[in-house]
Amino acid sequence: xxxxxxxxxxxxxxxSCPPTEVPETPIADLIPAAMRRREGPRLPQVSEPxxxxxxxxxxxxxxxxxxxxxxxxxxxxxxxxxxxxxxxALPGNAKLHPLQDPAAAQGALExxxxxxxxxxxxxxxxxxxxxxSAGSHGxxxxxxxxxxxxxxxxxxxxxxxxxxxxxxxxxxxxxxAGYEVVKVETSADGGVDLDDLRDKxxxxxxxxxxxxxxxxxxxxxxxxxxxxxxHRVGATLYYDGANLNAVMGVARPxxxxxxxxxxxxxxxxxxxxxGGGPGSGPIACSDRIEPYLMxxxxxxxxxxxxxxxxxxxxxxxxxxxxxxxxxxxxxYAYICSLGxxxxxxxxxxxxxxxxxxxxxxxxxxxDLPIAFDRVCAHEFCLSGAPMKRNLGISTLDLxxxxxxxxxxxxxxxFPLLVDEALLVEPTETETKExxxxxxxxxxxxxxxxxxxPELARQAPHSTPVRRLDEAGAARNPVIRQRFEEDAx
Amino acid sequence: xxxxxxxxxxxxxxMLARIGVGSIDELFAGVPEGVRLGRPIDLPSGRGEQAVxxxxxxxxxxxxxxxxxxxxxxxxxxDVYSPALIEMLMERSEFLTPYTPYQPEVSQGGLQVMxxxxxxxxxxxxxxxxxxxxxxxxxxxxxxxxxAKLANKGSKFVVSRGVHPHSRQTLATLAKGYAIExxxxxxxxxxTDPDRWKSAIGQDGVSAVFLQQPxxxxxxxxxxxxxxxxxxxxxxxxxxxxxxxxxxxxxxxxIAVGEGQSLGNRLDFGGPxxxxxxxxxxxxxxxxxxxAGETRDADGQRGFVLTLQxxxxxxxxxxxxxxICTSQALNALAGVVYLAWLGxxxxxxxxxxxxxxxxxxxxxxxxxxGVEPIGEQxxxxxxxxTLPVRGPAEVDRVVAACRRHGVHPGYTLxxxxxxxxxxxxxxxxxxxxxxxxxxxxxxxxxxxxxxRGGAR
Numbered sequence: 001x002x003x004x005x006x007x008x009x010x011x012x013x014x015x016s017c018p019p020t021e022v023p024e025t026p027i028a029d030l031i032p033a034a035m036r037r038r039e040g041p042r043l044p045q046v047s048e049p050x051x052x053x054x055x056x057x058x059x060x061x062x063x064x065x066x067x068x069x070x071x072x073x074x075x076x077x078x079x080x081x082x083x084x085x086x087x088x089a090l091p092g093n094a095k096l097h098p099l100q101d102p103a104a105a106q107g108a109l110e111x112x113x114x115x116x117x118x119x120x121x122x123x124x125x126x127x128x129x130x131x132x133s134a135g136s137h138g139x140x141x142x143x144x145x146x147x148x149x150x151x152x153x154x155x156x157x158x159x160x161x162x163x164x165x166x167x168x169x170x171x172x173x174x175x176x177a178g179y180e181v182v183k184v185e186t187s188a189d190g191g192v193d194l195d196d197l198r199d200k201x202x203x204x205x206x207x208x209x210x211x212x213x214x215x216x217x218x219x220x221x222x223x224x225x226x227x228x229x230x231h232r233v234g235a236t237l238y239y240d241g242a243n244l245n246a247v248m249g250v251a252r253p254x255x256x257x258x259x260x261x262x263x264x265x266x267x268x269x270x271x272x273x274x275g276g277g278p279g280s281g282p283i284a285c286s287d288r289i290e291p292y293l294m295x296x297x298x299x300x301x302x303x304x305x306x307x308x309x310x311x312x313x314x315x316x317x318x319x320x321x322x323x324x325x326x327x328x329x330x331x332y333a334y335i336c337s338l339g340x341x342x343x344x345x346x347x348x349x350x351x352x353x354x355x356x357x358x359x360x361x362x363x364x365x366x367d368l369p370i371a372f373d374r375v376c377a378h379e380f381c382l383s384g385a386p387m388k389r390n391l392g393i394s395t396l397d398l399x400x401x402x403x404x405x406x407x408x409x410x411x412x413x414f415p416l417l418v419d420e421a422l423l424v425e426p427t428e429t430e431t432k433e434x435x436x437x438x439x440x441x442x443x444x445x446x447x448x449x450x451x452x453p454e455l456a457r458q459a460p461h462s463t464p465v466r467r468l469d470e471a472g473a474a475r476n477p478v479i480r481q482r483f484e485e486d487a488x
Numbered sequence: 489x490x491x492x493x494x495x496x497x498x499x500x501x502x503m504l505a506r507i508g509v510g511s512i513d514e515l516f517a518g519v520p521e522g523v524r525l526g527r528p529i530d531l532p533s534g535r536g537e538q539a540v541x542x543x544x545x546x547x548x549x550x551x552x553x554x555x556x557x558x559x560x561x562x563x564x565x566x567d568v569y570s571p572a573l574i575e576m577l578m579e580r581s582e583f584l585t586p587y588t589p590y591q592p593e594v595s596q597g598g599l600q601v602m603x604x605x606x607x608x609x610x611x612x613x614x615x616x617x618x619x620x621x622x623x624x625x626x627x628x629x630x631x632x633x634x635x636a637k638l639a640n641k642g643s644k645f646v647v648s649r650g651v652h653p654h655s656r657q658t659l660a661t662l663a664k665g666y667a668i669e670x671x672x673x674x675x676x677x678x679x680t681d682p683d684r685w686k687s688a689i690g691q692d693g694v695s696a697v698f699l700q701q702p703x704x705x706x707x708x709x710x711x712x713x714x715x716x717x718x719x720x721x722x723x724x725x726x727x728x729x730x731x732x733x734x735x736x737x738x739x740x741x742x743i744a745v746g747e748g749q750s751l752g753n754r755l756d757f758g759g760p761x762x763x764x765x766x767x768x769x770x771x772x773x774x775x776x777x778x779x780a781g782e783t784r785d786a787d788g789q790r791g792f793v794l795t796l797q798x799x800x801x802x803x804x805x806x807x808x809x810x811x812i813c814t815s816q817a818l819n820a821l822a823g824v825v826y827l828a829w830l831g832x833x834x835x836x837x838x839x840x841x842x843x844x845x846x847x848x849x850x851x852x853x854x855x856x857x858g859v860e861p862i863g864e865q866x867x868x869x870x871x872x873x874t875l876p877v878r879g880p881a882e883v884d885r886v887v888a889a890c891r892r893h894g895v896h897p898g899y900t901l902x903x904x905x906x907x908x909x910x911x912x913x914x915x916x917x918x919x920x921x922x923x924x925x926x927x928x929x930x931x932x933x934x935x936x937x938x939x940r941g942g943a944r
Binding site (some may be wrong): 001003004005012013014015017018020021022023024025027030031032034035036037038040041042043044045046048051052055056058059060061063064065066067070071072075077079081082083085086087088090091092093094095096097098099100101103104105106107108110111118121122124131133134135136137140141143145147155167168169171172173174175176177178198209218219221223224247248249250251252255256257265266272273274275276277279280294315316318319320321322323324325326327329332333335336337338339340341342343344345346348349351352353355356358360370374375382399400403408409411414428429430431432436458460463464465466468469470472473474477478479480481 | 490491492493494495499500502503504506507508509512514515516517518519520522523524526528529530531532533534535536537540541543544545546547548549550551553554555556559561562564565566567573575576577579580581582583584585586587588589590591592593594595596597600601602604606607608610611612614616617618621622623624625626627634641652654655657658660661662664665666667689708709710711712713730731733734735737738742746749754755757758759760762772777778779780781782783784785786787789790791792793795796797798800801802803804805806807808809810811812813815816817818819821824825827828829830831832833834836838840841843844845847848866868887888891896899918921922927
């Protein structure tokens with residue numbers, strides 16, 4: 001398929017410039033040559049119909065959640081209600097300037113306030129900042145808050161603990177926040193290894209970052225003991241909220257002892273993922289962390305809602321303006337639609353669906369055993385290692401073959417401690433029939449692999465392109481269109 | 489059961505039986521008693537779609553949008569016109585609802601969009617390497633700082649006060665994490681003070697320097713004269729002006745970042761929009777975020793994949809060049825579609841239109857008695873004025889008085905710049921007609937008389 005730069009031709013255009021209306025002063029008189037561009041950027045030259053057709057045709061080369069099952073583990077690909085797009089697009093939201101006088105943006109600030117209150121209640125922590133742009137940005141906020149908290153007490157700490165099952169963003173964030181990562185081992189039952197944690201938790205530890213349920217889809221029943229160990233050495237406990245969809249209304253991170261939590265509005269609260277964003281990563285925190293929260297901070301006074309920039313102990317700003325407000329509108333609409341009971345029902349059904357699908361897939365345990373097989377939360381992990389030995393197809397082959405059956409594969413090769421891992425998260429918005437069809441497809445792929453493993457090894461067969469040479473792409477990176485005239 | 493779940497009681501019984509448990513509660517047996525909520529979540533009951541729409545519509549109606557008044561408010565986000573086709577494309581399920589393209593065979597649309605986006609940003613900035621988007625401009629500035637930190641052993645960032653206050657603040661917040669000192673260089677006559685700049689960037693241990701073009705006051709800086717340093721030179725650019733302004737890659741800049749809102753994205757009270765991040769070849773393997781690359785499939789067909797992933801957190805973990813994961817793919821799609829819609833001539837025509845209307849507006853407003861420009865440098869989409877009032881509180885009163893007449897005159901500079909206590913920052917977009925600019929002049933003059941009259 002051609003790129004937009006390979007379409008069109010000289011003189012074609014989609015844009016009609018408004019009339020200047022003011023004197024047509026030569027540009028050379030307005031901007032000196034040293035500051036002026038000599039040759040314009042070589043943007044495409046296409047008409048509007050060509051432009052629309054190109055991108056509509058490109059869209060058809062994507063798989064998407066509205067068309068099919070997307071059980072990507074730790075990503076919570078639940079239904080994205082269209083109502084949310086409608087309310088986000090209301091002019092009072094979509095066309096509101098971020099620096100508008102707060103008195104003329106009271107509806108937006110009230111919406112943010114209501115969302116903060118709801119998130120605080122869901123997390124069991126009293127204070128919220130909506131500012132971070134995504135989960136990893138929330139993590140960075142959490143560690144900078146942790147640093148500010150310790151330093152305010154004259155306490156310089158150097159290390160942050162993360163379990164070996166953690167999302168990659170956790171250790172990456174630790175480094176960016178200027179700390180050293182110390183890995184905590186996983187126990188035989190899939191939780192934090194308490195002995196290892198006791199061993200490593202010392203006065204140099206600033207924080208433990210934890211996902212609960214963890215990335216194996218297992219709720220760590222030792223959470224109270226974990227919190228006690230971490231708090232005994234004066235460290236903070238950070239909750240990676242990627243898996244919050246498992247526990248809403250059942251247990252709250254604040255009640256588990258966490259000091260700081262981030263939410264992924266683009267996972268738990270249905271902000272559409274957009275093929276890689278936008279997201280949103282609000283954080284909630286306890287009283288002892290609150291003084292350090294980012295500016296501006298939303299406040300409620302007798303005069304109405306306002307933005308407070310004067311917070312002497314604040315870590316400052318993490319991004320421009322007030323955060324990804326459009327995602328707040330969608331998340332708030334979702335919370336209004338579900339209510340407290342509906343959110344709990346969402347989590348319960350997510351856990352029910354995961355356990356049901358796990359039970360269905362247990363039929364194939366000889367080839368695809370469940371890693372740490374016990375009752376799971378909203379997701380569970382399979383190991384494709386026996387399949388590879390028995391049938392000669394890898395987890396990657398299975399994933400690619402699933403594409404031919406019309407399913408998006410689960411997350412593959414994560415978490416790292418499970419060999420040939422597949423992490424499956426069905427979410428609550430899928431029907432039993434879909435889960436059955438997915439389990440049947442896995443069974444069919446294993447059966448056909450027993451007869452002819454090449455079918456999976458060569459898969460996918462029915463997608464817009466076949467398996468792609470990723471190693472070659474990284475070896476000789478071609479990351480922009482080359483123009484013919486540059487080759488000459 | 490909410491309308492978004494499809495498990496009815498009969499399904500539930502069958503599913504529980506298959507799992508081998510008697511109730512949903514048994515699935516949560518691993519949650520210890522001590523951490524259970526044990527009561528309903530204290531939130532209002534769920535409501536139907538129609539009721540939720542009515543509630544959100546009522547809230548939105550209490551905001552004064554750029555459709556409700558003639559706005560000259562900018563300072564980083566602008567009331568630009570976005571063509572209808574962008575809305576249509578952004579709402580297509582195939583772009584709106586997929587995850588990050590981890591399975592390239594079923595994500596060619598999104599990946600090719602990223603590749604085209606990277607190409608467009610490379611062309612705009614005249615820098616060879618672009619990623620597929622970051623969150624927004626200020627965090628992109630901080631990301632450039634982190635790249636510099638990985639690239640050299642400097643201990644200091646030098647930042648012009650012409651850089652957006654949000655960018656300077658964000659950089660300071662993040663630099664504290666990895667212990668780099670941020671030093672600011674003041675403005676002189678509305679642009680970065682060249683002498684103070686030269687001496688600041690000439691110090692030992694400077695890791696990176698940061699400029700903005702046009703700067704926060706709207707003035708066009710002579711960037712090429714400010715880039716003579718071994719440190720990593722970062723320039724924050726307004727992409728809508730890059731059709732006419734000398735591109736950063738041609739002016740000695742190593743990293744160009746910027747705010748993508750003006751490229752076809754909505755204001756959305758500050759986000760989501762996108763940030764762009766382009767660099768010289770040298771920094772390719774230190775770039776943050778996703779990068780799409782061209783390759784071939786098993787049949788030799790052209791295709792696209794996420795590439796150079798060994799930089800990224802999911803592979804490299806604590807040694808990653810950034811922690812960014814989800815960024816702003818959908819907003820970047822709007823960005824590249826907008827640039828293709830503008831096209832090769834359009835980006836120049838739009839830049840010229842903005843420059844002419846902005847020059848016209850500045851000339852008109854400085855004719856008001858007591859109103860002075862801050863500096864005489866060229867301006868192309870925004871400009872700063874000094875009003876004949878005392879301090880930001882009075883400027884705010886002028887703004888409020890104008891707004892009572894349906895015109896938002898701009899941003900009160902004094903809140904961020906004590907050195908310009910009476911400053912007002914006025915933004916021009918292609919949506920602001922000559923008639924509206926003339927109306928601003930009349931309304932501002934009347935508002936000044938009102939506020940000064942009241943003060944006497």
